[in-house]
Amino acid sequence: MPNATALLDDPILVEDDLPSLGQTLPFFQLVNHALEDVSLDTFRGQRKILHFFPGIDTSTSANSVRRLDGIGASLENTVILHISPDLPFTMTRFCSAENLSAGIHLSTMRGRDMLKNYGVLMMSSKLAGLPARVLMVADEDDRVLHVELVKELTSEPDYDAALAALQK
Secondary structure: OOEEEEEOOEEEEEOOOOOOOOOEOOOOEEEOOOOOEEEHHHHOOOEEEEEEOOOOOOHHHHHHHHHHHHHHOOOOOEEEEEEEOOOHHHHHHHHHHHOOOOEEEEEOOOOOHHHHHOOOEEOOOOOOOOEOOEEEEEOOOOEEEEEEEOOOOOOOOOHHHHHHHHHO
16 A cells, blocks of 8 residues: 655655665665766765655745754764755755755756655655655665655654664
């Protein structure tokens, strides 16, 4: 049975293969701010917070990026990966305007298969084809420590639960 999220209480089906706790993250290759391909291997040996969202041009997504930027500045050996379909130029402009620097912004402009492989692809509604709002945490060996599919797209994830997973 597929997972679900919602937009203002309208249900949205989401790909049903979210990684399970303890599972190793699947390979991905996305695009960074310099239009370079970046893979999971780029972050080998670091803890990871993967922040999937449908696009930066919503207040919830913008707030989540700001909040995680503040959190990321205080975490050791942890990289925050903001993953969206936004063009790298859009994310660079947003971060520059907001004076954000702790996160790494990755675009699915190449590598859209990641959304399906990670179980975050919205499959129904007008937002079909975009990532749902999901927060994942993985350790240095890419083992999943925490996964949250936010049940309402207009809500932010539970940052405290994600941080608690890093403390275990």
